[in-house]
Amino acid sequence: MLAPPFSPAHHIFVCTNRRDASSGLGPGCGETGERVYNALKREVSRRGLVVSTWITATRCLGVCPQVGCVVARYPDGGLLSEITPEDVAYILSPGAGRAKHEP
Ligand code: FES
Numbered sequence: 001m002l003a004p005p006f007s008p009a010h011h012i013f014v015c016t017n018r019r020d021a022s023s024g025l026g027p028g029c030g031e032t033g034e035r036v037y038n039a040l041k042r043e044v045s046r047r048g049l050v051v052s053t054w055i056t057a058t059r060c061l062g063v064c065p066q067v068g069c070v071v072a073r074y075p076d077g078g079l080l081s082e083i084t085p086e087d088v089a090y091i092l093s094p095g096a097g098r099a100k101h102e103p
Pocket of ligand 1: 018028029060061069
C-alpha cells in the first residue's frame, strides 16, 4: 500500500445517483446532484481552491432524500442532505457540518 503524495484539506462527495421512477427508494439525487456537483466545481475554481478542495461525484450515500441531493464533506462535515445548488456557499463554509435543517 502506498500513501498518496498529497491529499486535499477538504474532499466533498456529491451523490449523483439516479434511480428508475418506479423505485420505492425514490428518484435518487441524480439531476440535483449533477447541478450541485457542477456548481461546486465552478465555485471551487472561482475561489482558487482546486488543490485544497476536491469535488467528486459519487453514487448513493445511503440517505436518499425525496428532494435535493446528499453531500459528504470530509474530514469535518459529515453528511448534508436536501442540498440544492443554492447551498454551495454553505457547503464550502467553515461552519458546514451539521444537517441543513438542524435546529
Ligand atoms: S440516491 Fe443519493 S443518497 Fe441515495
